[in-house]
Amino acid sequence: xxxxxxxxxxxxxxxxxxxxxxxxxxxxxxxxxxxxxxxxxxxxxxxxxxxxxxxxxxxxxxxxxxxxxxxxxxxxxxxxxxxxxxxxxxxxxxxxxxxxxxxxxxxxxxxxxxxxxxxxxxxxxxxxxxxxxxxxxxxxxxxxxxxxxxxxxxxxxxxxxxxxxxxxxxxxxxxxxxxxxxxxxxxxxxxxxxxxxxxxxxxxxxxxxxxxxxxxxxxxxxxxxxxxxxxxxxxxxxxxxxxxxxxxxxxxxxxxxxxxxxxxxxxxxxxxxxxxxxxxxxxxxxxxxxxxxxxxxxxxxxxxxxxxxxxxxxxxxxxxxxxxxxxxxxxxxxxxxxxxxxxxxxxxxxxxxxxxxxxxxxxxxxxxxxxxxxxx
Numbered sequence: 297x298x299x300x301x302x303x304x305x306x307x308x309x310x311x312x313x314x315x316x317x318x319x320x321x322x323x324x325x326x327x328x329x330x331x332x333x334x335x336x337x338x339x340x341x342x343x344x345x346x347x348x349x350x351x352x353x354x355x356x357x358x359x360x361x362x363x364x365x366x367x368x369x370x371x372x373x374x375x376x377x378x379x380x381x382x383x384x385x386x387x388x389x390x391x392x393x394x395x396x397x398x399x400x401x402x403x404x405x406x407x408x409x410x411x412x413x414x415x416x417x418x419x420x421x422x423x424x425x426x427x428x429x430x431x432x433x434x435x436x437x438x439x440x441x442x443x444x445x446x447x448x449x450x451x452x453x454x455x456x457x458x459x460x461x462x463x464x465x466x467x468x469x470x471x472x473x474x475x476x477x478x479x480x481x482x483x484x485x486x487x488x489x490x491x492x493x494x495x496x497x498x499x500x501x502x503x504x505x506x507x508x509x510x511x512x513x514x515x516x517x518x519x520x521x522x523x524x525x526x527x528x529x530x531x532x533x534x535x536x537x538x539x540x541x542x543x544x545x546x547x548x549x550x551x552x553x554x555x556x557x558x559x560x561x562x563x564x565x566x567x568x569x570x571x572x573x574x575x576x577x578x579x580x581x582x583x584x585x586x587x588x589x590x591x592x593x594x595x596x597x598x599x600x601x602x603x604x605x606x607x608x609x610x611x612x613x614x615x616x617x618x619x620x621x622x623x624x625x626x627x628x629x630x631x632x633x634x635x636x637x638x639x640x641x642x643x644x645x646x647x648x649x650x651x652x653x654x655x656x657x658x659x660x661x662x663x664x665x666x667x668x669x670x671x672x
Contacts, residue, residue, distance in 0.1 A: 482512030
């Protein structure tokens with residue numbers, strides 16, 4: 297480089313400087329200093345981070361990102377679209393309050409049921425605005441967005457969109473839990489799907505003797521016989537001469553005790569030319585059912601008419617024509633008279649506490665009652 301070029305560089309590097317040589321020297325020192333600092337930062341970063349992770353190592357627990365640090369889009373959407381109550385992504389319907397806070401269907405129904413038990417107005421746990429089935433609506437955009445977010449398969453731990461996860465886990469996953477095809481003759485084996493052919497080729501149950509298989513099948517048929525006995529009993533009741541049914545509506549009331557308790561009662565109705573009333577209670581009149589996650593309903597049938605002779609009846613409750621709650625039919629029997637005009641409280645045969653919360657969250661409980669009079 298010529299002396300003229302050196303002077304030009306010096307002037308450009310340090311405008312207003314009185315010496316060109318001083319400008320060249322400053323640039324060189326600055327470059328060396330920057331390179332040294334960069335090397336030190338890289339070395340410190342390597343020491344902090346440690347060696348590169350092994351790609352075969354199992355995934356570690358997700359670490360919360362520091363504020364201001366950008367994470368994956370899925371992680372950011374997770375915190376935006378999660379339920380404000382359980383802080384998990386909704387699996388089905390998504391409801392929102394009037395201010396837009398999201399609640400999954402299970403938490404939304406649970407909040408409404410709790411407010412019914414405590415005789416309070418249900419509120420959003422985030423902003424405390426009032427919530428109800430009339431005030432809240434579903435957010436279809438969030439439901440569709442959540443269905444496209446990835447989630448881990450329970451069996452193979454690979455990620456799939458939530459919309460296709462159910463089909464993958466039921467039909468495609470090679471690690472899904474399956475059972476031997478000889479389960480019908482008592483084989484208890486269950487394991488990953490990819491091990492099924494090897495097991496079935498070595499399964500010992502097809503070679504069992506007839507005597508051994510008869511013992512196994514006898515035990516398995518017991519539950520089937522109980523179901524058949526129930527349905528045969530229902531068909532027998534349908535052959536009775538006097539049959540009556542009606543739609544009943546349980547309405548919520550409070551007791552007059554110091555600590556009020558929630559109970560349900562129907563208006564008087566007429567079946568088989570007699571006047572009746574149904575009552576129901578929560579958790580068998582437990583003192584604070586709102587503090588329990590387990591919810592049950594039990595009911596009793598009361599004869600309000602006066603009768604001249606004993607009225608022997610069979611009865612059962614089923615879900616109403618417009619409700620989505622599932623009730624397993626159970627037949628009850630009672631001999632009604634003027635002295636024994638009330639049945640004992642019997643459980644309403646619903647599957648679990650989730651179904652019970654559906655009933656509690658509604659303004660009224662609508663069911664269908666059948667009464668069959670036994671002819672002597």
